[in-house]
Amino acid sequence: MNSPNLPVVPDGSRLTPGELQAVVFARAALGRRGYDEDEVRGFLQYVERELVQILNERSSLAEEVDRLRTQLSKGGPGVMAPEDAHFQAVRILSQAQQTADLYVADAERYTRELAHEARLHREAILTDAKGRAEHLLEDAHRRAAEVADAAVRSGPPAPVPADAPGTPVLAGAGAPAPSRLPEEERRRMEQEITYLRTYSDVYRTHLRSYLEALLRNVDEWEDSERSSLPPAPRRP
Amino acid sequence: MDAQRLKASFARVAEQGDAVAMFFYADLFVRNPHLRDMFPVGMSGQRDKLLRALGHIVSRVDDLPNLLPFVQQLGRDHRRFGIVAEHYPQVGASLVATLRHFSGADWSEELAADWQAAYGLVAKVMQEAADEDALTSPAWWNGQVVGVERRRFDIAVLRVQPDRPLPYLPGQSVAVEVPARLRHWRYYSMANAPRPDNTVDFHVKLVDGGPVSTVLVRSTQTGDRIRMGAPIGTLTLDESSRRDVLLVAGSTGLAPLKAILEQLVRRPAPPRVHLFFGARDRDALYDLEDLTKLAQRHPWLTVVPAVSDESAGHGFSALLQSGGGEVEHGNLPDVVARRGPWDDHDAYVCGSPEMVGRTAERLTRLGVDRARVRLETYADAQR
Known part of the structure; x- marks a missing residue:
């Protein structure tokens, strides 16, 4: 009967503030010395307050841990060490740079291919033009030779040198002795003049129409280029 | 450490x-x-x-x-x-x-x-x-384009007025930046010996897909501004030598060699000079007219144009092409070798890496001391 009504704390559970309040100490036996009752009560109240505070803190910490756990499992915006944040930024910037490099390389390859095609196109046009020019010259030559031939045949009868048509010899044209200009020589020169006149006429006509066609081509090209480009801003 | x-x-x-x-x-x-x-x-x-x-x-x-x-x-x-x-x-x-x-x-x-x-x-x-x-020297020179000559659809000769004197040795080059392609610097050689008015010429060839050369050749106009770095380069005239001179230029590789040629013109007694100027076809010999005039004025100078991709021609085509005078046919190293011997010459070579490499190798085999061959390639530096 002398034992105090001490809180019974079974294994696994903890002392509660309520149990502290309910503690009652038996009075000391008469003649024996005991603690001051008020002091004991005061101390017990102090311990109780402390216990309440500790328990409150503990439960708020548990809540915080739960909150962080949930956040982590949801993958929400975590708090990152500055070091990691820096690497993250470096990684993102590197990726952006790689994308930019890719675009630049693509654009460069595209212009390179475009320019290359244009160059091939130009060469084809030039080859074609050279072929045409050759054709024009040959045509002019042929027709001039024919005309000269005809002129000789329709003129007064005279022996025509076998090699005369089509083989103008310019070097000999200005040099005959003025004293006696043989009839044959005069005829040859006339024939040559007729040849050259016709040759240049035919050639000029051909060339003019060809150049006009080319100019039209260039105009069309310019027009289509202008309409495909946005208006260029004026440079200062 | x-x-x-x-x-x-x-x-x-x-x-x-x-x-x-x-x-x-x-x-x-x-x-x-x-x-x-x-x-x-x-x-x-x-x-x-x-x-x-x-x-x-x-x-x-x-x-x-x-x-x-x-x-x-x-x-x-x-x-x-x-x-x-x-x-x-x-x-x-x-x-x-x-x-x-x-x-x-x-x-x-x-x-x-x-x-x-x-x-x-x-x-x-x-x-x-x-x-x-x-x-x-300033960190860079500002320049204003005062002349643009399009010599061919893909080659332009630009004249630039720097904002202050730009001291350089003939044969040197500067890095160039155009406003339309900021932060892209490309090297170009000055194509003239220094002039009293400080203007410099650049020979620019359009490189397909090249960001800077495309702007310089296609859209640069008189009045446009460019920036230039400090002149650098070692393809310069050996002033101590009295030997005859062989200049071998492929396409716009002519620029530094033309500057060196102008420097030689100013000498009271220039050495004998052979200038080989090569390109793929005849209309790519963009500066031949001017070089021919120089050769007519100076008996010590021989200019040999060469084309590699055109046959000697025949019939009317040959007649059509004859306006430009005589050209040699073949690759520059072969054409140069045909006109030798060169073993008593100082050689200066500039052009594509391939042409420069093969010319230098050929000259060495022909007995030219490798130390007497100065060269430069324009490679990627001009894109």
């Missing part, structure tokens, strides 16, 4: 190639966002340059007499990019961070100290060279 340790450390890091430079620039720009504007949008070329320069420096870190001129030139070169003293520690911090990141477990306090010491030294030499250069 332990040179061997540095070399081994760099070798390990450099194995990871482009990723290293990628990390370095990203780190630099994350720490100092304002530096991003000093670089072009596309950075692949820039990363190559960085790795090459680092490799060059580290491989010679224990050979200072050979390393110093390179680092000093690097310092002077960086002036035109607007690099100033405050940028050096920023670059250093990112460089060490990059090395640490890629070294992984190999990183140590000693290694960090080695790299910091090495970078500090390089930065100091670069800055001192830049500061010394700043006493006599």
Whole structure:
């Protein structure tokens, strides 16, 4: 009967503030010395307050841990060490740079291919033009030779040198002795003049129409280029 | 500072190639966002340059007499990019961070100290060279285009008036930047000996897909502005030599050789000079008219034009082409070899890397002392 009504704390559970309040100490036996009752009560109240505070803190910490756990499992915006944040930024910037490099390389390859095609196109046009020019010259030559031939045949009868048509010899044209200009020589020169006149006429006509066609081509090209480009801003 | 340790450390890091430079620039720009504007949008070329320069420096870190001129030139070169003293520690911090990141477990306090010491030294030499250069020369020259001659659909001759005198030796070149392609610098040779009015000529050939050459050839107009770096280059006339001179130019590789030719014209007694000017076809010999006039005025000068992709021609085509006078047919090395011997000449060669390499090799085989052959390739530097 002398034992105090001490809180019974079974294994696994903890002392509660309520149990502290309910503690009652038996009075000391008469003649024996005991603690001051008020002091004991005061101390017990102090311990109780402390216990309440500790328990409150503990439960708020548990809540915080739960909150962080949930956040982590949801993958929400975590708090990152500055070091990691820096690497993250470096990684993102590197990726952006790689994308930019890719675009630049693509654009460069595209212009390179475009320019290359244009160059091939130009060469084809030039080859074609050279072929045409050759054709024009040959045509002019042929027709001039024919005309000269005809002129000789329709003129007064005279022996025509076998090699005369089509083989103008310019070097000999200005040099005959003025004293006696043989009839044959005069005829040859006339024939040559007729040849050259016709040759240049035919050639000029051909060339003019060809150049006009080319100019039209260039105009069309310019027009289509202008309409495909946005208006260029004026440079200062 | 332990040179061997540095070399081994760099070798390990450099194995990871482009990723290293990628990390370095990203780190630099994350720490100092304002530096991003000093670089072009596309950075692949820039990363190559960085790795090459680092490799060059580290491989010679224990050979200072050979390393110093390179680092000093690097310092002077960086002036035109607007690099100033405050940028050096920023670059250093990112460089060490990059090395640490890629070294992984190999990183140590000693290694960090080695790299910091090495970078500090390089930065100091670069800055001192830049500061010394700043006493006599601006960081860059502003220029105004005062003449544009389109010689062919893909070749233009530009005349530029610098805002202040631009002292250079004939044969040297400058890095050029156009406003339409900021941060893209391409090297072009001055195609004339220095003039009293300071104007310089550039011969520009359009490189397919090249960002700068396309702008220069296709859309540059009189009045446009460009920026130029300090003149550099060693393809210059050997003034001490009295030997005859052989100039071999492929396409716009003519520019530096024409400047050298103009320098020779000014000599009271010029040596005999042969200038070979080659291109693929006849209309790519864009400066032949002017060269022919020079040759007519100066009996000591022989100009030999050569085309490689055109046959000698026949019939009416030959008649059509005969306006341009006589040209040789074949590749430049062959044409040059046909006109030899050249073993008593000083040779100057400029053009595509392939043409320059083969010409130099051929000349050596023909008995020309390799030390008497000066050459330069325009390669990628002009895109």
